[in-house]
Amino acid sequence: MMREYAILRDMPVPVMLIDNELRVLEVSRSLLVLLTLGHVQGDHVRNCQTMADWLAGQDDLGRLLKDGAVGVGRSGGVARIQWQHEGRPFLLTVADALQGADGDSVFFVHAEEQIGQPVNQRGSCLKSIMSSLCLGIIVVDKGLCVTHLNRMQENFLQCAGCSISLMQAMGMRLDELLPDEAGLLEKITGDVLQEGAVYGGIVEQLTATDGRELVYNLSFYPLRDEHNTIFGMLRVCEDVTEKAKLEENLRQAEAQALELARVRKEIGVLNHSLNNVLMIVVGNGEVLLRLPPPLPEGQRELVGSMLEQADKITAITRKLESLQRLKTDCCLDDGARMVAADGEDEPAPGSVMA
Numbered sequence: 343m344m345r346e347y348a349i350l351r352d353m354p355v356p357v358m359l360i361d362n363e364l365r366v367l368e369v370s371r372s373l374l375v376l377l378t379l380g381h382v383q384g385d386h387v388r389n390c391q392t393m394a395d396w397l398a399g400q401d402d403l404g405r406l407l408k409d410g411a412v413g414v415g416r417s418g419g420v421a422r423i424q425w426q427h428e429g430r431p432f433l434l435t436v437a438d439a440l441q442g443a444d445g446d447s448v449f450f451v452h453a454e455e456q457i458g459q460p461v462n463q464r465g466s467c468l469k470s471i472m473s474s475l476c477l478g479i480i481v482v483d484k485g486l487c488v489t490h491l492n493r494m495q496e497n498f499l500q501c502a503g504c505s506i507s508l509m510q511a512m513g514m515r516l517d518e519l520l521p522d523e524a525g526l527l528e529k530i531t532g533d534v535l536q537e538g539a540v541y542g543g544i545v546e547q548l549t550a551t552d553g554r555e556l557v558y559n560l561s562f563y564p565l566r567d568e569h570n571t572i573f574g575m576l577r578v579c580e581d582v583t584e585k586a587k588l589e590e591n592l593r594q595a596e597a598q599a600l601e602l603a604r605v606r607k608e609i610g611v612l613n614h615s616l617n618n619v620l621m622i623v624v625g626n627g628e629v630l631l632r633l634p635p636p637l638p639e640g641q642r643e644l645v646g647s648m649l650e651q652a653d654k655i656t657a658i659t660r661k662l663e664s665l666q667r668l669k670t671d672c673c674l675d676d677g678a679r680m681v682a683a684d685g686e687d688e689p690a691p692g693s694v695m696a
Contacts, residue, residue, distance in 0.1 A: 351386060356453040358393060362411050364404055366394040373453055377427070386568065403427075410436035411449050431456040438493055478579035481565065484535050486516045486527070489574065498558070498579055501550045516577070522548070523560075530562055534575050538564045545582075557586040606666050613662040616655065624652050 356373035410421030423434040478495030517524040533539035542561035565574040
């Protein structure tokens with residue numbers, strides 16, 4: 343049994359570690375509970391034997407797991423298996439585990455019950471570090487020498503222009519493999535390896551060889567054996583580039599919404615001021631036309647022209663009022679709309695206003 347995988351035992355996710363002969367190397371208690379096989383506290387050997395005995399009696403599952411492990415071993419990636427046990431649908435994900443220097447093939451198997459949905463209609467939802475291949479994982483000993491590295495981390499290294507292969511990285515010091523993190527490692531490794539501290543949420547940015555700007559989230563965890571003694575450190579790297587882009591888009595959308603709210607407020611103030619002026623102009627104009635004696639013809643035409651322009655301005659204030667009532671999402675999704683300043687109908691798309 344490889345003590346590096348002792349961390350799996352108490353993980354709150356149903357996962358186990360097997361080799362290509364389906365020997366159970368480690369199993370989480372959560373998986374035993376999910377499969378109703380019991381819950382043995384603190385007894386690794388007994389847990390693994392319980393799982394192994396149960397697996398030996400599942401011929402169909404054994405064949406599926408072997409086929410999945412062979413496929414993953416040859417081409418990498420993951421194998422997803424739809425399987426039913428006692429009428430309960432499960433989605434099993436077989437993933438390439440951390441590779442040791444001896445080159446042995448070991449695989450993580452994550453189990454997820456498809457509650458309330460047919461097996462063939464629901465995708466995988468991996469919930470753990472070990473079962474998610476979006477995470478790059480490096481294991482080092484107390485001397486910071488690399489003992490294990492998974493393929494996703496190898497891909498991350500290649501994106502950053504590092505040509506060191508998975509096997510070449512074995513035995514290298516972590517600060518030599520990742521020289522850009524040397525300063526960070528100097529600050530935190532003492533706390534992790536001596537005090538058992540956990541560091542997470544460390545953001546790292548780099549430019550890939552193809553010019554893409556990548557954003558990674560780093561976490562560091564102590565590794566303990568069955569006696570709770572720290573023997574190494576786990577470095578987890580998550581590619582959060584797309585997440586960072588979505589968050590930036592959200593920030594920009596919120597900024598646009600705030601700007602739109604400010605403009606709407608200013609439109610309301612402007613509209614109120616115009617209406618006040620219009621009330622005075624229209625009221626005085628109508629009084630001039632009604633009071634005796636009648637105005638001379640030239641003055642009547644002048645007042646009539648003034649009232650006609652006031653009507654046009656009134657139409658504009660109605661447009662401003664409609665703009666003030668526009669919802670934020672309408673403006674963000676549909677874009678700005680042209681308003682006819684002369685009070686006529688809005689122009690059709692593509693037309694030119696005279």
